[in-house]
Amino acid sequence: MTVPTTSRREFLATIGALGAASLNARTAPGAEAADSEKPAIDGGAPVRSSPLRSRPYGPQFYDEVERKELLDVLDSKYPFRWWGGDSKVLQFERAYAAHIGVKHALAVTSGTTALFTAMAALEIGPGDEVILPAWTWYADYDAVVLCGALPVFAEIDESLAIAPDDIETRITPRTKAIVPSHLQGGVADMDRIMAIARKHNLRVVEDCAQCAGGRYKGKYVGAIGDIGINSFQLSKTITSGEGGAVVTNDATLFERAMRFHDVGSLRAPYTQQLNNGLLAAFAACNFRMNEFTGAVLKGQLQKLETICAALRKNAAVIREGIADLPGVKLRKTADPEGDLGSVVFIDLGTRKRRDRFLRAMAAEGVPGAAPGGSIVLPADPRIANKVTIHPEWPSFNTPQGKAIRYGAESCPRTIEILGRTGGVVVDPKYSESDLKDIVRAIRKVYRYLDS
Numbered sequence: 001m002t003v004p005t006t007s008r009r010e011f012l013a014t015i016g017a018l019g020a021a022s023l024n025a026r027t028a029p030g031a032e033a034a035d036s037e038k039p040a041i042d043g044g045a046p047v048r049s050s051p052l053r054s055r056p057y058g059p060q061f062y063d064e065v066e067r068k069e070l071l072d073v074l075d076s077k078y079p080f081r082w083w084g085g086d087s088k089v090l091q092f093e094r095a096y097a098a099h100i101g102v103k104h105a106l107a108v109t110s111g112t113t114a115l116f117t118a119m120a121a122l123e124i125g126p127g128d129e130v131i132l133p134a135w136t137w138y139a140d141y142d143a144v145v146l147c148g149a150l151p152v153f154a155e156i157d158e159s160l161a162i163a164p165d166d167i168e169t170r171i172t173p174r175t176k177a178i179v180p181s182h183l184q185g186g187v188a189d190m191d192r193i194m195a196i197a198r199k200h201n202l203r204v205v206e207d208c209a210q211c212a213g214g215r216y217k218g219k220y221v222g223a224i225g226d227i228g229i230n231s232f233q234l235s236k237t238i239t240s241g242e243g244g245a246v247v248t249n250d251a252t253l254f255e256r257a258m259r260f261h262d263v264g265s266l267r268a269p270y271t272q273q274l275n276n277g278l279l280a281a282f283a284a285c286n287f288r289m290n291e292f293t294g295a296v297l298k299g300q301l302q303k304l305e306t307i308c309a310a311l312r313k314n315a316a317v318i319r320e321g322i323a324d325l326p327g328v329k330l331r332k333t334a335d336p337e338g339d340l341g342s343v344v345f346i347d348l349g350t351r352k353r354r355d356r357f358l359r360a361m362a363a364e365g366v367p368g369a370a371p372g373g374s375i376v377l378p379a380d381p382r383i384a385n386k387v388t389i390h391p392e393w394p395s396f397n398t399p400q401g402k403a404i405r406y407g408a409e410s411c412p413r414t415i416e417i418l419g420r421t422g423g424v425v426v427d428p429k430y431s432e433s434d435l436k437d438i439v440r441a442i443r444k445v446y447r448y449l450d451s
């Protein structure tokens with residue numbers, strides 16, 4: 001399924017309650033007064049006396065739907081996906097695949113095990129290199145190392161996703177895959193990444209853990225690369241506390257993923273769906289999702305678009321409300337309409353201005369956010385020092401693995417960009433008055449940044 005691309009006009013029309021007024025940033029809620037108010041950090045009255053807080057999205061939408069699905073599993077007395085009749089995990093897989101527009105979806109225990117499974121499906125192993133953004137979650141790096149392959153980092157750009165112009169400089173004859181990570185609700189520049197991958201015959205693994213429901217040029221993220229993964233841990237768009245998924249249009253990759261996640265085997269109804277299986281079994285794992293998790297996710301999937309629409313609407317109100325601030329530079333995006341809207345980031349120019357922004361926002365009771373949820377991986381001590389569970393781990397035992405140097409000095413551009421970026425986290429249930437407070441706080445502190 002491909003999502004029809006909305007025109008900019010239709011998109012703005014969906015911003016909602018504020019309607020036409022929000023098109024004119026000067027009349028945005030909270031705009032007029034805030035520009036002349038004294039910031040709280042300078043002794044003015046704070047925008048809020050009790051700080052605004054965002055909460056994990058999914059659980060705010062738990063209701064009778066998830067409750068009923070869960071009770072079905074309890075009543076069935078078969079919380080294991082392959083032994084009952086009507087598996088919730090299977091139903092979730094089918095609904096999820098249909099929703100994002102891929103042929104196959106496999107539910108697993110986490111985003112991390114989904115990445116490990118995706119690497120195994122692509123037959124990534126010792127001697128192979130995989131290109132990752134220098135800023136993403138540990139799991140991208142760990143999945144590559146656990147396969148015995150060598151992670152190679154590329155810088156990010158102002159979209160906070162992997163910089164396409166830096167990928168090509170990292171490609172060697174051993175490179176097998178690229179992992180664009182759609183971070184903090186933003187989408188990576190998939191057209192450019194896919195073009196580079198095709199040119200060099202590389203596979204693309206989309207990490208959508210921070211962007212479930214995000215779209216790029218009318219397609220859901222995860223449906224563009226060779227294989228995609230998601231996470232349903234508490235901090236993601238929809239959640240069962242823990243959980244993950246692997247998605248692909250490729251039947252062979254799917255069969256290998258299926259076997260890797262389930263002790264090498266293939267079971268009904270997938271045996272039939274995959275022509276009885278074309279591959280032999282191999283050494284594998286158990287990353288099977290249980291039925292309770294599948295039940296909650298089946299319910300949560302029905303809320304995915306509601307959550308995304310609320311995030312996008314709220315983010316649009318904030319963006320429109322600050323759009324006229326002098327010199328304001330919102331985060332670069334590869335597709336503004338596909339962006340999830342879970343964070344609104346501003347490029348504040350320097351780390352000093354960003355840090356002032358965070359301190360001043362905290363004083364207003366509307367906490368600002370630095371880019372979060374990921375790590376500057378090359379600078380992390382366990383990665384900088386290539387620590388593994390065995391000293392002769394294949395990743396770092398080849399000439400390339402011995403020679404590679406990580407550390408903060410390997411990704412200066414990434415560190416510089418992250419250091420000057422600040423913004424606010426968006427909650428799908430923020431009220432109009434919460435959004436007004438956010439706009440007012442940003443406008444109040446904005447001029448203070450250069451004072």
Ligand SMILES: *Cc1c(COP(=O)(O)O)cnc(C)c1O
Pocket residue numbers: 109110111112113136137139140181207209210230231232233242243244373
């Ligand atoms: C959360 C996350 C993961 C891992 O997911 P888990 O379910 O926590 O294992 C992978 N990649 C990114 C970008 C993430 O944010």
